[in-house]
Amino acid sequence: MKVLVIGSGGREHAVIKSLQRNKRISAIYCAPGNGGTGCDSHCVPVKDTDIDGMTDFVLKNSIDYVVVTPDDPLVLGMTDALEEKGIRCFGPAKSAARIEGSKIFSKNLMKKYNIPTASYEVFTDPNDACNYIKSVFVNFPLVIKADGLARGKGVIIAENQREALDAIESMMGKKIFGSSGSSVVIEEFLTGPEVTVLAFTDGKTIKPMISSMDHKRINDGNLGPNTGGMGVIAPNPYYTKEIASVCEEKIIKPTINALQNEGILFKGCLYFGLMLTQKGPYVIEYNCRFGDPETQAILPLLETDLFDIFEAVTDGRLNEIEIKWKNEHSACIVLASGGYPSDFKTGIAIKGLNAKGQIESDAFIFHAGTQYKDGTFLTSGGRVMGVCATGSSLETALEKAYRAAGLVSFEGMHYRKDIGRH
Numbered sequence: 001m002k003v004l005v006i007g008s009g010g011r012e013h014a015v016i017k018s019l020q021r022n023k024r025i026s027a028i029y030c031a032p033g034n035g036g037t038g039c040d041s042h043c044v045p046v047k048d049t050d051i052d053g054m055t056d057f058v059l060k061n062s063i064d065y066v067v068v069t070p071d072d073p074l075v076l077g078m079t080d081a082l083e084e085k086g087i088r089c090f091g092p093a094k095s096a097a098r099i100e101g102s103k104i105f106s107k108n109l110m111k112k113y114n115i116p117t118a119s120y121e122v123f124t125d126p127n128d129a130c131n132y133i134k135s136v137f138v139n140f141p142l143v144i145k146a147d148g149l150a151r152g153k154g155v156i157i158a159e160n161q162r163e164a165l166d167a168i169e170s171m172m173g174k175k176i177f178g179s180s181g182s183s184v185v186i187e188e189f190l191t192g193p194e195v196t197v198l199a200f201t202d203g204k205t206i207k208p209m210i211s212s213m214d215h216k217r218i219n220d221g222n223l224g225p226n227t228g229g230m231g232v233i234a235p236n237p238y239y240t241k242e243i244a245s246v247c248e249e250k251i252i253k254p255t256i257n258a259l260q261n262e263g264i265l266f267k268g269c270l271y272f273g274l275m276l277t278q279k280g281p282y283v284i285e286y287n288c289r290f291g292d293p294e295t296q297a298i299l300p301l302l303e304t305d306l307f308d309i310f311e312a313v314t315d316g317r318l319n320e321i322e323i324k325w326k327n328e329h330s331a332c333i334v335l336a337s338g339g340y341p342s343d344f345k346t347g348i349a350i351k352g353l354n355a356k357g358q359i360e361s362d363a364f365i366f367h368a369g370t371q372y373k374d375g376t377f378l379t380s381g382g383r384v385m386g387v388c389a390t391g392s393s394l395e396t397a398l399e400k401a402y403r404a405a406g407l408v409s410f411e412g413m414h415y416r417k418d419i420g421r422h
């Protein structure tokens with residue numbers, strides 16, 4: 001069986017690492033991949049959004065199964081195009097990927113089906129948005145979100161009227177996110193610990209994975225700008241059994257029922273970004289895919305074969321498979337380029353890695369922004385790699401991961417020293 005994983009992040013590397021355990025898989029490909037996926041699979045130089053190029057590669061190389069991992073190809077309809085050619089896939093169709101591709105769609109879905117979420121207004125006209133911001137009804141901080149995909153940067157928390165008006169000007173006026181910001185959602189600011197819950201679903205059955213906690217801000221103490229995620233611990237200490245059962249009844253099952261009711265079959269991984277507020281758990285966002293870096297921390301805890309789960313999802317028989325998790329903890333520390341999430345240099349040599357892109361330790365490195373050139377691993381992105389470890393306690397997992405992170409270095413390297421401490 002030949003399997004192709006689409007994407008190039010630490011998440012994709014983690015998926016590949018788990019797929020390597022399956023005996024039926026004879027070859028794994030990754031498009032376009034990175035320096036680390038090149039050690040564990042065959043990298044294919046096709047852009048993840050190139051639907052025609054990808055379909056062509058899949059057909060010419062007799063690929064049997066494709067895992068569509070990132071948001072962009074999913075929202076563009078990569079799964080639909082491949083399935084049309086008879087290729088089996090993991091990842092939702094375009095119609096279902098809208099749950100991430102349009103915040104307006106997801107907010108309206110939650111409102112219609114009484115799934116707890118921050119109260120909100122939708123604006124398609126910048127003048128209306130500004131008038132609303134200036135009205136007496138709004139309290140600050142106020143959360144302003146571009147409707148479409150914006151590489152994780154489309155959410156602005158405005159502390160005052162000035163910042164809110166500036167946000168509207170950048171999104172709707174200057175169009176810094178292109179057409180993604182043509183419409184915006186303005187919503188109530190909520191507070192509380194955040195939890196990521198990923199769930200496998202075949203559109204009928206939904207099975208949550210182990211919970212996790214991402215650390216979105218660039219600096220220690222949860223300070224500085226938002227990033228794609230600087231580190232993760234799993235399970236999330238705030239996500240107790242009691243809270244998990246409330247979330248399943250009020251959020252997780254109702255979401256899959258809502259999609260079904262709308263005639264949308266979601267097959268893949270559904271990402272619930274939750275906030276545990278004083279008023280109970282709320283949905284901050286849905287994503288139509290595995291989270292990154294969350295997946296890097298979660299998959300090492302999975303006992304059941306990942307590819308068996310993928311196939312059960314594709315075939316609509318997720319109810320038949322029992323998913324087992326290790327009774328352990330996991331930690332992932334992201335090593336980032338200096339300057340990220342703003343401008344950063346690339347092409348910097350990474351020191352401390354062996355020929356397989358790993359370090360001699362009990363931790364594992366999932367590569368993200370790396371490339372392998374002339375015998376050296378070089379940086380090629382903002383989040384360069386995730387250093388991950390598991391252990392019988394959170395402390396052990398963190399200690400192993402931090403010890404391993406200390407063995408890697410590159411000019412400008414930055415990582416948070418307080419993952420799992422908040």
Ligand code: AMP
Binds near residue numbers: 152273
């Ligand atoms: P998102 O891109 O939707 O994940 O949002 C990025 C981050 O912004 C979230 O992880 C939250 O920390 C924060 N955020 C988004 N919506 C809200 C909200 N309504 N209230 C408070 N914080 C929010």
Ligand code: GLY
Binds near residue numbers: 214229287291294
């Ligand atoms: N780590 C956040 C995300 O994957 O969207």
